[in-house]
Amino acid sequence: MTGSEVSPSFRLAYVPGVTPTKWVRIWNERLPGIPLSLVAVPAAEATELLRGGGADAGFVRLPVDGTDLSAIPLYTEQTVVVIPKDHVAAAVDGLSLAELADEIVLHPLDDTLGWEQLPGKPAVERPATTADAVELVAAGVGVLVVPQSLARLHHRKDLTYRPLSDAPESRIALSWPEDRTTDQVEDFIGIVRGRTVNSSRGRGATPAEQPKSKAKRAEDGGTRRKPAARASAGKNPRGGSGGAKGVKGGARGAKGASAAKRGKPRRRP
Template sequence: MAEPFRVGFVPGVSPGKWFTRWEQRLPDSPLAPRLVEPEDQRRLLVEGEVDMCFVRLPLDRDGLHLIPLYEEVPVVVAAKDHPVTAFDEVDVADLAAEHLLQDAAACPEWAAVAEEVREGRRVEPPPMTVAQAVEVAASGAGIVVLPMSVARLHQRKDVRAVPVTGVATTQVGLAWRVDNEDPRVETFVGIVRGRTERSSRQPDARPADARPEAKRPGPGRGRGAGGARRRGGPGPRKGRPGR
């Protein structure tokens, strides 16, 4: 049996449908899924501990191919009785008086309007996992801004997540090493892109900027005088072909 094809994914990504399609098409090629923390996603790819990985941008792409897949809506997570939870959507300016339970650099749009930053009384919170930050938010001590998929992963009865405008969306992509020539890479890319098993198209897993430029016709090839494109020759003659 072939060596397992190792595919990582960061929290919040739900790759189950693609894994199922892989198992249906390649039952003799086992898949080895692995949950990867965002801070480890590049290292695990570069060191070859995973063959491919569903990553959350930003990501240093040096030595990697990357296919962007979709964007994630940002939300603010707060205690269930917090005033922001009364709305279906809030703007980042509405959070100016709130205390962010993350590094301010994690949400520069909030930092640009935050009163505690402007007044110089901002105290950065201690390092916390997402689960810990959400737990503190549940106490009413502050807010957390997360991609919606991550907020759902850490959903609790004592917090609410509300979409927030004015904050950049995050993006999820599929990445792998440039020097990874395993043919299963192209197969997996085809599955993620929705190509059917019977598709006659040969998938090119490389991003557009990594593919060779198409050759242009040289002088006199395919064009007439003055650069005008030549028309085709006369069509087939009517009647039965000669033997």
């Protein structure tokens, strides 16, 4: 699909926890004629939304299954454990997985961490969503392990969170269908990667005009060398008063050479 075939708008999907405000602002500054619309989507449904054409690109959580979607990893999130403010662990700066061994650790159906082995004790049943799990933490049923952005998204005054070491981490990526890498997708990739508006890889960037002298030298095959300075007759090439001395010294040298050639006069018999 070429750039001329796409709609004059750009649809950007994003999963819970991602805040695309900064990139949207830059888009609006650089491309005010192309409106950008945001599409909120659950993490588990983001890739299918992109495949189905529901968005041109999106911020998703890795891994991205299949080879039909391109993905640029952006950052890795800190994993935290959400606990009540009066929990004993609220008094420490951080926790390890081993310290959750006696805790009921809630595992919602929309979990994004991809555990190989769940920590702590399992709950009687899995909450349907992360939001439901947060409500259970507030009710004192258990604790919840999530990426930090989700802990902030579902913040409550009666809850807090602490960093959790040696736990799986969640990575955020920008993804889009590989066969629909349009000009607008390329524009957004440039914004996310921090390219300037005049970047050589940015679409529509006009390269700076070369100075005429540099352009001329490029046509001639490279930089020209300056011609060596020529010495004028009777002057020292180095300039200054050394020129007169050089002429005088040269005359003496010539006279001495002539005398050496003639040699001593012969005596008459």
